[in-house]
Amino acid sequence: MRIQIALATAVLVVALAGAMSYVIGQRSTNDLMKQIGTGMSDIALQMADELDRTMWTHRGEVAVLSTLRALRNLDDIDQVNVLISRLQHELSIFTWIGVLDAEGNVVAATGDILLGKNISARPIYQYGSKEVFIGDVHDAKLLAKEFPTPTGEPLQFVDIAAPLLNDAGHFNGVLATHLSWEWANIVRRSLFSGLGLHRNVDIFVISANGTILLAPDIVMRGQTLELDIFDEARKSHVGWKIAEWPDGKDYLTGFGPADGHLDYAGLGWSVLARQNVETALTPVTELRTDILGVGLGLAALFSLIAWWGAGYVVGPLVKIAHAAGQLKRGEIDNLPDVTGAREINILSHSLRSLVIKLTEKDTALGEMKHIAHHDPLTGLGNRLALDVYLEHALAQANRQRSRLGILALDLDDFKLINDRLGHAAGDEVLCEVARRLRRCVRGGDLAARIGGDEMVIVAHLGDGGEQEVRVFAERILGDIVMPFITGGHRASINVSIGIGIYPEHAMSADTLLEKADQALYVAKSKGKHCYVIYGEEQRNQNSGSRA
Template sequence: MNKLFQVGIRVQVALATALMVVGLAALMSFVVGKRSGADLQTQIGLGVSDIALQMADELDRTMWTHRGEVSVLSTLGALRNFEDVREISSIINRLRREIPIFTWIGVLDHEGTVVAATGDMLVGMNIAQRPVFQYGKNGQFIGDVHDAKLLAEKFPLYNGEPIQFVDIAVPLVNDSDEFTGVLATHLSWEWADTVRKSLFGGQGIHQNVDIFVISQEGTVLLGPDQELVGTSLRLDALTEAKRNHVGWKISTWPDGREYLTGYAPADGHLDYDGLNWSILVRQHVDDALAPVFELRRDILIWGTVLAVVFSIIAWWAAGFLVGPIGHMANAIEAMKRGEISQLPDVRGAREINILSKNLQSLLAKLTEKDAALGAMKHIAHHDKLTGLGNRLAMDAYFEHAIARADRKKGELAILMLDLDDFKPINDRFGHAAGDDVLREVAKRLRRCVRGGDLVARLGGDEMVIVCHVDKNGATEATMLAERILHEILMPFITGGNRVSINMSIGISVYPEHGHDPEKLLERADIALYTAKARGKNGYVLFSVVEKSSDSSTSRA
């Protein structure tokens, strides 16, 4: 009974597949027969207009994205205050490497002199008369496609022609909202040509389309025909695009041939108003209609052939593949949901059995490997005695902590800790007692910090805490130091002995006392030794050390 039922399903799938393919072939032949000629012409016209709209949208989105990147870059503190030209140069060169579309990025002072630039190009030159400064100092400026003036000799030719740019510039102001200069960028126009070539190249019935970008004045900015680039077009389709219309027409181009011409305006994206470009996409009328009759014939022939082939394949696959594979897929989904812990044995064709066994083996090995890697990572990043993080964990933590602090406009507090007179404990009670004290110190330090903060042991009785704080970082850091001193002040019990110990703490704050982890640790260490020199059992903020040093220098 079950076997007859299985055979019935396979026959039903085969017949359904055959009927579907034959029906689809008949339907397609009918549709093409009814809509050939003028109707297909309409479909292709709508297609080229859609390509024009997509090209316009892609150009506007790209310009909107890079305009936003320049605006965000202008808000960085280094660019706002001009305090460190080397840091400014590092930032803009990093952006140039990460986003090559920015061919040139320059930071201009309030007089129009280039103080920093990618590759140091034009540094020291005054370009106050260039549009990027003249318009950029008054607000966000986006300039249309133009030839390179000052940078013409700095870059290679593109398609045998000098490189062209699109400008983006924004004013720079300091913390007092005073104008300090202009952030100017040149975007290589090559990206638009790349979009034109790759995004819509050779798609189905539109494999012979040509895409053109036209300026507000009607000048061809970009196209496959270099002879048309730089010339003015007078087409009714272009007139419609300038009226912010989307559609298609049959237009006669300068070569005297008729083309299906799709048009669309590049009218901006979100709060970007655009540069009033127009996009034209054309396909020769003869190329568009040639496949009509050939397509009708091929649909009928191949529809019949495929109906037979797919019905046989479907009949075979329904019994030998669909059932077992579906069972395995359901089991994998159940495992992902946590409903089962291992895959069941699935029986079917020999390959299905092999696949089932190999999947089981692979999942088992991956589980073992994940567990082993997790254990190895934990060992590599943690101190064996106290369970605290080690220097490797601290280095990894700093990398993410600084990025998070910058992103959330917060600060980091770095506390360097050292137990006062720890050696006498080892000498008097033994190293085992000293280890007990270190472990208990680690527990108390963990209680003093939040879950996302780091407590690490650097070696011996030297430890460090890195924690996230708000903008008033020094105040929060000193409050944490006082809490730690209070916790450590409570006696320790080791081997039946009552032990009391104190701690000295040095504090530095990111970014007030430095941007580099090593510099922050070094300054926290200086503050620590100052705390010890002042009698131990206390904390010192690096700012206090700086002021003392400045005061001593002024008295001298």
């Protein structure tokens, strides 16, 4: 009987594991498909929205600059050169900035590139002389020699231009700019880290005529994409499908349109995000393997127990073991009372009491840990979380010989919000700022509120170092300044940022925070809504003294 019970138990457990593996695998496949597909469409839509917002922002910058008197009248070319050089220095995305006279001659240009040449036949002049113009991505043939690339292929640019009207309101020239298309890659990297379920995801930006503008493989750029799902994206649909791509493989493909932002109508771009189906379903395969492995182990274990505890002991023990499995899978909250021999009764009662105590303790510890490490208003980490995280981050950076960026943030004139709109509105502003910061930071980084309107971000830097933290700070400035509605009022807020970098500026957590605070003080003194890297002002002063 013991052998028969042991064999029967083994067969039942293996059969149960197989059934669970099949049922859970099938259901998990469908659920995971929906989850990843929705994620793909979200990634595509976020990328499209960020592209449109960036184009809208830079179009506005060019439009505002075209109203400057020095540019409109062209009566002081030296001052014009100073203005456009300063713009290119502050916003490196502008690869080339030129000022054209009414006949299309380049009278001022950054780096004196194309200076004196007539480009009246180019679309940037023909369209820019009539209204604010944004051109689609193209190869800059005139500038190819000035900006060579390692691959030998010409750089791609986006044109933005605006007409210049003199004081009398007459057409006097064109402010023309080239934006390096490389900024699209920066947007992609800032939005997507390729972790979790969305591993090995490829992002494509497609023009209105189907030309690939951005792809993970540079060879694909400039080719025409023939894909049914692209037609849906062009119809301003958002969603996902399993589609066969030209390479013959099936991909979970999310799609979304770049249909403009506010008064910017967009250029008809579409964004596709894809992931290989086999890669996407790897967790389901691993889950099935784990279930079968656990099932085989339990079969052997229960067979031994059943053989040893046949008779009066077998029944209660099987009940306890089965309940333990249910508890492990989360199907029940506690073990049931099991009756049998005296030892079985004691075991059942003790296990039940233990589970209750452990559950209560785990719940209490989880709540206490969350409260202790999070700001109750914004949900960001608090000072305690910052101290703990920063120590671990410094230790990791020291082991890996990598860099950290410490950004100290302070909202400019926040007290005016409280005084004018009330503290409730001020709290809404803080919560909105927190949401935008969470959108800016990447996976593995930390945003914390350390008091009032003061916040700190700890960012892991790659090989870019200082340049990378500059791009990050620019993105924060751009996100925070966007207006929003609070309490029925339209409000906007500015932020000043001080930056310290490990290990260049300091090796310890306290000193790094102190350097970032000092840089923040300098940023405040410069007129606010800007960022300053520690020591940058001193370097600039020293450079000025030597000059």
